[in-house]
Amino acid sequence: MPDRCRRDGATLRDARIHHNRGCQGRHAPLITHVLHLMSRPLAAVAAPDSGDRLYPGVSNRTLGLLALCMLFVWFGSLGARHLLPSDEGRYAEIAREMFASGDWVTIRYNGVKYFEKPPFHLWMTAIAYHLFGVGDWQARLWVAISGLLGAAATGWAARRWFGPTVGVTTLLVLLASPYWNMASHFNSLDISVAAALAGVLAGFLLAQHPENSPAARRNWMLLAWVSMGIAVLTKGLIGIALPGLVLTLYVIGTRDWSLLRRIHLVSGLAVMLAVVTPWFWLVSVRNPEFPSFFFIHEHWQRYTSTVHHRSGPLWYFVPLLLVGVFPWFAPAWRAMAQAWQKPPQQPFRPRLLLALWFLAIFVFFSLSGSKLPGYILPVFPALAILIALQVVQLSEKSWRRVLVFALVVALAGLVASPYAARLGADGAQRLAYGQFAVWIAAAFGLAVAGLCAALWLPWARPVPRGVLVLSVTLFVAVITGSMGHEKLGRLRSGVDLVPAVSAVLKPDMPVYSVRMLDHTLPFYLGRTMTMVEGADELAFGVGQEPDKWVATLPAFVQLWSTGPRAMAIMSPANYEQLRGDNVRMFPVAQDRWRVVVTNFNWRSP
Numbered sequence: 001m002p003d004r005c006r007r008d009g010a011t012l013r014d015a016r017i018h019h020n021r022g023c024q025g026r027h028a029p030l031i032t033h034v035l036h037l038m039s040r041p042l043a044a045v046a047a048p049d050s051g052d053r054l055y056p057g058v059s060n061r062t063l064g065l066l067a068l069c070m071l072f073v074w075f076g077s078l079g080a081r082h083l084l085p086s087d088e089g090r091y092a093e094i095a096r097e098m099f100a101s102g103d104w105v106t107i108r109y110n111g112v113k114y115f116e117k118p119p120f121h122l123w124m125t126a127i128a129y130h131l132f133g134v135g136d137w138q139a140r141l142w143v144a145i146s147g148l149l150g151a152a153a154t155g156w157a158a159r160r161w162f163g164p165t166v167g168v169t170t171l172l173v174l175l176a177s178p179y180w181n182m183a184s185h186f187n188s189l190d191i192s193v194a195a196a197l198a199g200v201l202a203g204f205l206l207a208q209h210p211e212n213s214p215a216a217r218r219n220w221m222l223l224a225w226v227s228m229g230i231a232v233l234t235k236g237l238i239g240i241a242l243p244g245l246v247l248t249l250y251v252i253g254t255r256d257w258s259l260l261r262r263i264h265l266v267s268g269l270a271v272m273l274a275v276v277t278p279w280f281w282l283v284s285v286r287n288p289e290f291p292s293f294f295f296i297h298e299h300w301q302r303y304t305s306t307v308h309h310r311s312g313p314l315w316y317f318v319p320l321l322l323v324g325v326f327p328w329f330a331p332a333w334r335a336m337a338q339a340w341q342k343p344p345q346q347p348f349r350p351r352l353l354l355a356l357w358f359l360a361i362f363v364f365f366s367l368s369g370s371k372l373p374g375y376i377l378p379v380f381p382a383l384a385i386l387i388a389l390q391v392v393q394l395s396e397k398s399w400r401r402v403l404v405f406a407l408v409v410a411l412a413g414l415v416a417s418p419y420a421a422r423l424g425a426d427g428a429q430r431l432a433y434g435q436f437a438v439w440i441a442a443a444f445g446l447a448v449a450g451l452c453a454a455l456w457l458p459w460a461r462p463v464p465r466g467v468l469v470l471s472v473t474l475f476v477a478v479i480t481g482s483m484g485h486e487k488l489g490r491l492r493s494g495v496d497l498v499p500a501v502s503a504v505l506k507p508d509m510p511v512y513s514v515r516m517l518d519h520t521l522p523f524y525l526g527r528t529m530t531m532v533e534g535a536d537e538l539a540f541g542v543g544q545e546p547d548k549w550v551a552t553l554p555a556f557v558q559l560w561s562t563g564p565r566a567m568a569i570m571s572p573a574n575y576e577q578l579r580g581d582n583v584r585m586f587p588v589a590q591d592r593w594r595v596v597v598t599n600f601n602w603r604s605p
Contacts, residue, residue, distance in 0.1 A: 054164055055164070055165060055168045055169075055464060055468070056165055056462075056464045057462050057464045057465045058464065058468060063168075066468075066472065070175070070472070070475060071148075073476070073479055074144060074175075074184075074479075075141075075144055077185060077479050077482070077483055078136070078137035078140045078141065078144055078185060079135065079136050079137030079140075080482075080483040080486060081136070081482070081483065081485060081486040081489050082136055082486065082489050082490050082493040082495050082520075083136055083139060083187065083489075083493055083520050083523060084186075084489050084493065084520070085492060085493070085518070085519035085520050086519040087186070087187065087188040087189075087519075088139070088140075088186060088187040088188065088519075088520070089493070089518075089520035089522075089523050090109065090519045091121065091122065091125065091139070091187050091188065091189065092136075092139035092187055092523045093109065093110075093520075093522050093523040094107060094109050094114060094122050095122045095123075095125035095126045095139070096126075096129065096134055096523060096526070097109070097110075097111070097528065098119075098122055098123075098126045099126040099129040099130065099134070104119065104123060104126070105119075105279065105282045105286060106283060106286055106287055107119055107122065107283075108541075109538060109541065110513070110517070110522065110528045110529055110530075110531065110538060110541075111528040111530075111548055112531075112538055112541030112542055112544070112545050112548050112549070113287065113540070113541040113544050113545065114538065114540075114541055115283075115287070115290050115293050115294050115298070115540065115541075116294075116537070117189055117234075117235060117236070117298075118232070118233045118234060118235065118236060118279065119233065119279060120192070120230055120233035120234045121189050121192040124141075124142035124145075124192075125138070125139055125141070125142050125187075128141040128142060134526070139187050139523075140185060140186070140187045142192065143183070143184055143185065143186065143187055143191045143192060144184055144185060146184065146191050146192045146194075146195035147180060147181075147183065147184025147185075147191050147195060148175075148184070149195055149199075150174075150191075150194060150195030150196075150198035150381060151171055151174040151175050151198075151381075151384075152171065153195075153198050153199050153202040153203075153381075154170055154171070154174060154201070154202055154381040154384060155167045155168065155170045155171035155174070156202060156206075157201070157202035157205040157206050157385070158170040158384075158385045160205070160206055160209055161205060161209065161350050162385075162388075162389060165392050165464070166385070166388045166389055166392055167388075169388035169391055169392055169464075169467060170384045170385050170387075170388040172388075172467060172468065172471035172472075173384045173387050173388055173391070173471065174380060174381060174384040175471070175475055176470070176471035176472070176473075176474040176475045176478075177324050177325070177326075177380055177384070177474075178323055178324065178326060178474065178478045179320065179323055179324030179377065179380065180324065180377070180380050181474075181475060181478045181479065181482075182478060182482055183374060183377055185479075185482055188374055189234055189235050189374075190372075190374025190375065190377050191374070191377055192234045192235070193231050193234045193235040193238070193239065193377075193378070194374075194377035194378045194380070194381070196227050196230040196231035196234055196239065197227070197231050197239070197242060197243065197378040197381075198378070198381040199223070199224070199226075199227030199230070200224045200227045200228050200231065200243050201224075201243075201354075201357060201381055201382060202224075202381075203221065203223040203224030203225075204220075204221070204224045204243075204263070204353075205350055205353070206220040207220035207221040207224065207262070207263075208259075208262065208348045208350070210346075210347075210348070217262060218264055218267075221262070221263055221264045221268055222264065222267065222268060222271050224243075224268070225264075225269070225272045226271055226272070226275060228240055228243060228272050229271070229272040229273075229275030229276045230275065232272070232275075232276045233275065233276055233279065236298065236299060237295070237299055240272070242360070242361055242378065245360050245361075245364065246353070246356050246357045246360045246361070247259075247263070249360055250353050250356050253352070253356070254349060254352065256347065256348070259348070287544075289544055293540055297540075312371035314366055314367075315366075316366065316371045317362065317365060317366055317371070317375070320373055320376060321362070321376065321379075324380055324383075325380075325383060325387070326406070326409070326474075327402055327405055327406035327409065327470075327474075328387045328391070328402070329405075330398070330401070330402065331387045331390035331391050331394070331402070332386065332387050332390075334390050335351075335355075335386035335387055335389055335390045336355055336358070336386065338390075339352050339354065339355035339386065340352065340355065351386065351389070354382040354383075354385055354386050355382075355386065357379070357382040358379045358382045358383050358386070361376065361378050361379050362376055362379050391463075391467055392463075392464075394463055395463075396461070396462075396463060399463045399466055399467075400455065402470075403451055403454050403455050403466065403470065404455070406447075406451055406470065407448065407452070407455065410444050410447035410448045410451055410477075411444075411448055413440070413443075413444040413447070414441060414444035414445055414447075414448055417437050417440040417441040417444055418437055418441070419437075420433050420434075420436055420437035421433055421434035421437040425592070426592060428491060428591075428592065429488075429491065429592070432487045432488050432490075432491055433487075433488065435484075435487040436484050436485060436487040436488050438484070439480060439481060439483065439484020439485070439487070440481055440484060442480055442481075442484070443477045443478070443480040443481035443484070444477065446473065446476055446477045446480060447473055447474065447477040449473075450469055450470065450472070450473025450474075450476075451470065451473060453469055453473075454466045454470050454473070457469075491591065492593065493520045493521075493524070494518065494520055494521040494524065494591060494593070494594060495520075495524050496591070497521065497589040497590075497591060497594070497596060498521075498524045498525060500588055500589040500596075501521075501525060501567070501588055501589050501596050502525065504567070504588050504598060504602045505525065505527070505567055506565075509564075509565055509566060509567055510530060510563075510564070510566045510567070511525075511527055511528075511529045511530065511566070511567045511568070511569070512529060512530050512531075512532050512550065512556065512560070512566060512567070512568040512569070513529040513530065513531050513532060513568070513569050513570075514532040514533070514534075514553070514556065514568050514569065514570035514574055514578075515532060515533050515534040515553070515570060515571065515574050516534060516536070516569070516570060516574075516594070517534070517535075517536035517537065517538065518569055518594060521569065521594070529569065530548065530549060531549040531550070532549070532553065532556045532568075533550070533551065533552055533553050533556065535549065557578070557581075557583055560583065560584075560599050561583070561584065561599070563599075565598065565599065565600045566599050567588070567596065567597070567598050567599075568585075568596070568597050568598075568599075569594050569595070569596050570594065570595055570597070571593070571594060571595070572590070572592075572593075572594075572595055575587075575595040575597065584599060585597040585598070585599065586598045586599070586600065586601050586602055586603070588602065
């Protein structure tokens, strides 16, 4: 950064003025700008309010204190729930095995090769284990960081193109989005790749700003290419396919062929390949079977067929989209309609690019033969900017309509929340649902209180302040409801079985998983398990290493009866079947989903 931007004794306002006039859009990479953006709340709390406000109607001190509180809640809630099957437990356990073995190239799950996904998310989680130990919040740390960085990068790009009010509003809309918020606290690859793609989008937008120097445009574009490489290392070829699809549609639609020169295609591809090639080369050399499985089975067949049994109707993602943009339906609709209008004397059209980013990715996954809820997360950063552009222009009358609609939905949720207590298949589940219903009611109650404040408190009457109140209200309500899910998630995780199992399990004792793949108990026990008969999603791995599993139930019974002391996990139905066949088993612990047994009488001295 030039020296004039770091003058000794400059006030926060003076430093910001110098930065805006002399430094913006030159050579600093995105991470520098993101860190600068995230440090502003800290500076605002420590420094007196200067009058040069980041957000209209709200002092910098108030905004800074609020940001610190939201950061505390964002990260402080990571350990409030135990891990859920299957994604959370799966990726936590794979990273634990990576951490324990020291092998960061060949990915393994339950000790066998697992090549469904690349390693970047797992690397970050293993690093968290190295730094802070193995645990629930450590397993979720990278997704929380990803969600925050993706939102910050999106907000910064919006600020550069459309001003600070739109930038802060974009950040508020995205962090308060129920879908983005929940995904950022759930250990899955979806938010990691969505955040990396948000970096691609932000870098591309920042590179195309008309006030950029050639060097700044190159640096921002190279950052976009690096983010693309991280997206590929997180979830595969969609990391380049989705941005490439959007760019192709934009160039064809606008006939702006000069854009192809401005994206630094040759140097960008070289940078991206430098990011992704080392791991892909190493894993392929060590495991010659990897390329065929990863690129054909996990990409082409996953998209074009229902081989993974995750099909859904064409409208599968529509309800999820509605949840993700709540309560900004009207602004989102108007923003999409206006995005197609060509601005006068502006060669690059950022609104059109944002609209195409949303539509192309949404349609791409809607047409896929494999559908899971997290697939459409990459659309929300673009949608957040478009929504923010409309929200800052709303009249007070239109704004009150948004608030009234949100209030009606929150009241309906509050009234309906007691019905959750009627769910559950047995007494333990019904009790857990009843406890969860209290948290649901609390979440909707908080939403109702915040919306009433936004509607009727004089301080919150102006639209910008109302947006702040609504966003913080939704943010807190979603976190509250998510924390309450622990009442259900704890049961499903099997963590309550761990004390009894650990008291019997010895370090050298083999553990079998009979006709089931338990995604959470291995993590909490810190042990891998030998699969029996039903390989589930480990079919490829045990096919490559058949000596690491027991292929048939009779073979397991023979090994169980004549082998060393061992432990096994199975469903209650399989337990009853084996007991009916007079297989010698001694129960250690049990819940609704699993029974843990030994082949010896562990109660005997």
